[in-house]
Amino acid sequence: MSTRLLILADTHLPKHARDLPAEVWRHVETADVVIHAGDWVDERLLDELETRARSLVGVWGxxxxGALRDRLPEVASVExxxxxxxxxxxxxxxxxxxxxxSVQFPELDVLVFGHSHIPWDTTTATGLRLLNPGSPTDRRRQPFCTYLTATADSGRLGDVVLHRVTKATS
Known part of the structure; x- marks a missing residue:
């Protein structure tokens, strides 16, 4: 049985939106693990994801x-x-x-990152998969707000899908 992943970054609440889009919350409810690659901005989102997600892996951006840096690591690692x-x-x-x-994270199979708000999916020469989900709330110079879903099964990352947010929240 595979593990369903929801991958987020750069939510910037409440600066760019008051809340995550409803479709993202629906994925939170069905994901086995929610991964957030930083720039939460508001501690309330961390509180709500800790309550609603089955499992949460996050870092600060x-x-x-303040409290976000106190509660979250700069780098997280999980199997x-x-x-x-x-x-x-x-x-x-x-x-x-x-x-x-590849040099900085030789022990990893997948590295999720944020910051740029630009979706990214490449595999390095050493086999490290790099994923950036973009942002579900702040598209910046991108045509759409985005996030990723994927599955993990038997040592393999699959079904990696970049989702365009269909209706942004205000």
């Missing part, structure tokens, strides 16, 4: 301060269905990212 998965907010500029992350 550059816009997270899910045999996949060694890490979470960090920033990985630096896009140029050289694959090589830099």
């Amino acid at each position: 550059n816009n997270d301060h 899910i269905e045999g996949i060694r998965l890490g979470v960090v907010h920033e990985t630096g500029q896009a140029k050289g990212r694959e090589e830099r992350c």
Whole structure:
């Protein structure tokens, strides 16, 4: 049986939206693990995800301060269905990212990151999969707000889907 993942980053509540889009909350309810790669901004979202998610893995981002930094690590690492998965907010500029992350995180199979609000899905020469879900609330220069879902099963990450938010919240 596979483990369903919801992958988020850069929610920036309540700066860019008062709440997560309803479709994201529906995925929270069905996901086995919710992963958040930082820039929560408001501690209330962390509280609500801890209450509503079956399991939560999160880190703080550059816009997270105070209690969020007290409650969350800068880097998280977890094994899910045999996949060694890490979470960090920033990985630096896009140029050289694959090589830099391969050197910095040689023990991982998958690294989830945020910060840029730009969806990213590549695999490095060493086999490290890099995923950035974009942002479900702040598209910046992207055409859509986005988030990711995936499944983990027997050491394999599958069904990785980038979702466009169909209706943003205000």
